Amino acid sequence: MYTEPQLNTEFEKERPKLKSFLLRMTASVEDTEDLVQETYIKAHQKLSSFEGKSSLKTWLFAIASNLAKDLLRSKKRWPETVTDICREAALGNRDFLQNMMQVRMTSQQGNFEIKEHIAFCFACIGKSLPIEQQLALLLKEVYQFKVQEVAEILSVSEAMAKYYLHEARSKMISIFDKKCALINKEGACHQCTELNGIFNPKQKAQEEVMKIDMARMAQSKDKEELFDMRTKILQNLDPFNSGASELQLLHLQHNKKVMDNYLKET
Structure with a gap:
């Protein structure tokens, strides 16, 4: 099981790529900033249920991708x-x-x-x-x-x-x-x-x-x-x-x- 410090370390490492990825999905700086923050919040909330079957990086991008889909689906x-x-x-x-x-x-x-x-x-x-x-x-x-x-x-x-x-x-x-x-x-x-x-x-x-x-x-x-x-x-x-x-x-x-x-x- 991953700890909160491990999540924080990995999240900060991947933050620049998460930001650029979400910007290229949404074309909005404001939406990107919001989604990056939401990604961290969801990851923190669900950390205890993360079983480690994928890398922490892949898991973070999955959360970010789902949030982007939710935002863009109605557009x-x-x-x-x-x-x-x-x-x-x-x-x-x-x-x-x-x-x-x-x-x-x-x-x-x-x-x-x-x-x-x-x-x-x-x-x-x-x-x-x-x-x-x-x-x-x-x-x-x-x-x-x-x-x-x-x-x-x-x-x-x-x-x-x-x-x-x-x-x-x-x-x-x-x-x-x-x-x-x-x-x-x-x-x-x-x-x-x-x-x-x-x-x-x-x-x-x-x-x-x-x-x-x-x-x-x-x-x-x-x-x-x-x-x-x-x-x-x-x-x-x-x-x-x-x-x-x-x-x-x-x-x-x-x-x-x-x-x-x-x-x-x-």
């Missing part, structure tokens, strides 16, 4: 066109752009880097998936749980966990292949280079793009490999603690507000 999924909708809204909102520029100029965490936007874009598009698929994708491909552990977290069979993962990967690969200009030169979405031009006007966009392995190798790698390169970027970024975190969190707050209004009208 509409974001559409695949989320980036297009939010781009138009951002370009038409002068106050928002001014706030972003102010953060860019004054904050130590206000940098704009294309790799950060790739992670941001992944999280937004991921919210177009069914909840179980979104969870399976993040747990396996970003937080590197084994399929067996994903199945335990989601309380499903390994076969079902593999199905969720396959469907999520296939859908995301299809969306990125049609939209992302970093991979498909005919893709419609140039937001990474557009935003780089706004926030880093002295940088040459193509030079910045070519710093990204995924973009540099787009012609030599297949779609599955390129998708794995995307997830590798997310693995190495903490959206709450990076050189671009304040800028990207402000941007995410804007997108959530835009999508909340959009979904109310549809």
